[in-house]
Amino acid sequence: MNARAAGLIDADWAAFDPWRPQAVRHRLTEHPLLQPAQLVEFGRRLERAAQLYSFSNDATAAANFNEVGSTHPNHKSAQETLQDISHAKAWMLLRHVQGDPAYRALVDSVLDEVKPQIDHKDPGMCYRAGWIFVSSPHTVTPFHIDRNHGILLQVSGTKTVYVWDPDDATVVTERARDWFHGHRELALVQWKEEFRARAHVFHLQPGMGVYMPLTSPHMVETSDEPSITLSLSYNTHASRRNALLHVVRDRLRGLGIGLPPVGQRPLFDAWMHAGARTADDLRRSTRRWFGRSTRSDGVPYASDD
Ligand SMILES: [Fe+2]
Secondary structure, three states, rough: OOOOOOOOOOOOOOOOOOOOOOOEOOOOOOOHHHHHHHHHHHHHHHHOOOEEEEEEEOOOOOOOOOOOOOOOOOOHHHHHHHOHHHOOOOEEEEEHHHOOHHHHHHHHHHHHHHHHHHHHHOOOOOOEEEEEEEOOOOOOOEEEEEOOEEEEEEEOOOOOEEOOOOOOOOOOOOHHHEEEOOOOOOOOOOOHHHHHHOOOOEOOOOOEEEOOOOOOOOEEEEEEOOOOEEEEEEOOHHHHHHHHHHHHHHHHHHHOOOOOOOOOOHHHHHHHHHHHHHHHHHHHHHHHHHHOOOOOOOOOEOOOO
């Protein structure tokens, strides 16, 4: 890896490919905002703002990640869970931490540092967000995909991260990705034990991390100790384009029109994307004309969605 003595993140930027998982290292393990006592306090504040997501660690890799909070509920409060995470038998997510000024500064300190390197191959960083995962021993984060690129940074404890390539159609089909972007649902993302053999496997210790591209399937298992992980996510011109192309495919599939997989026919993709952008701009203009709000994922920071 390229040594950057004063930096927070080390990565082999020469080898960086925005569409491939990659190991990184970091220097955030002693950061005061990421220590257990601070997270208990922050968790209490986020609980009042309904910015927590949690589930019991009886959930397996096969659970639906979007629904596991209700199918496998953690009945403890944020304070009860975070104060004694070793025995809480739970997984707790502190969501959209960039909404807090101090945590936004932490998110920016990392993303500002890596942005020039990322811009070189994947320009247009936007929609920044920060997430903190606090997990009991022997807890599984169910198999799922996300709507952004992400950098997972292990702060304390150890965990094993299974990541699959974002175009591995054996693990998550093109139709499942289309449906995910079009409906924001994981209904077609289904776990099978045999997928483990196809995964990139990262055994994370404090100070280690992994970069995961948009819709790279992933599943995480903690070890016999509790774990704290910081995740930073963002979108780029290319990730937004990819997502929009999947939405178009999903809509046209609903009309009985099948299209080639995203990326297989670049000129066709370019034509489809131009058309979709025009339609999307028109829709937003119409909403604004009638005084209705419009949502944009091109803004600097993610909203609470
Ligand atoms: Fe995820």
